[in-house]
Amino acid sequence: MRHSVTLWDPLIRVFHWSIAGIFVANYWLNEKGDDWHQWLGYTAAALIVLRVVWGFIGPRPARWSDFFPTPSRLKAHLAALLKGRDQHRMGHSALGALVMILMMLCFVGLATTGYMMEEIDRFWGVDWLEELHGLIANTLLTLVVLHLLAALFESVRLKENLPWSMVTGKRRERGQQERE
Template identity: 40%
Template sequence: MQSIKVWDPLVRIFHWALVAGFAANALFTDDESKLHEWVGYAVVGLIAVRILWGLIGTRHARFKDFPPSLSASMEQVGDMATGRVTRHVGHTPLGALMIYNLLGSMLLIGLTGWMMTTNAFWGVGWVEEAHEVMVAWAEVSVVAHIAAVVYESWRTKVNLPRAMVTGRKNMPATDESPA
């Protein structure tokens, strides 16, 4: 096994802060409260920092390291169906799609949430509905993300949750090169 440094501190802090912010607003804060608004603004701020870091950050944090790819995602699905194991130092193709999904969902939640605070959109039904639909979609996506992380950790024998805490993946020496 080789220990490969993958996730820098900014990526890990972003990830867990986003988890805390989304969970706080989805589960604990009153939807009508100022705290709910401010946590929402903090989440949007986190997303902005992550987008910037996706352009200028470390290798595996950059978006160019995990471009959205339907063909690569289908190849990963094929691997899963046939029992082939391909380990990735950075994000997997399906993981990349989930990241883009979650970033976009969180931004749309933030946008519709902000819109509800403006004079132009306060009380407008479709804005509140869009906000609620996006929150529900994000909740489903988070559950799918957690299930996929658990499944892929088991299937590939790479502890993905530990890597998001420590920043390092323990991988067999024969897998994808860290270079």
């Protein structure tokens, strides 16, 4: 029998949906470099700092130590996927954690290059920096698409609505959980 357990605390959920909204707004809705684009970029940078800190002081599912994608965790997760085995974790899978960290690093790269282009005079109008900013944004878009597809795939495979758990904070607990 399965029952719901609290998994994602409010800070994690607000972070997730805020950073997702900022990405959508800055990638598709805001004019590149306008005030809204910049302020949302600064907000994303502040959210990333908050999330990094929360990874050390927050509840267990939010902590880096709980899900950091070590080589052994990645190897075990990949082996389970290739063998079609269910490797149920209440938090991020090793591959999910890797993609999450890569997305966060992309936000750091966007904040850094955006700040350089707008606030440091010697970099204003520098083509390579604008191209790098665009490349990072497109890389982030690719990672977001992978994240969405993986969430849908795992939801079908596990017969559980994983995106909904990021809304409610709850997830159905299943039998034996993978702890490593």
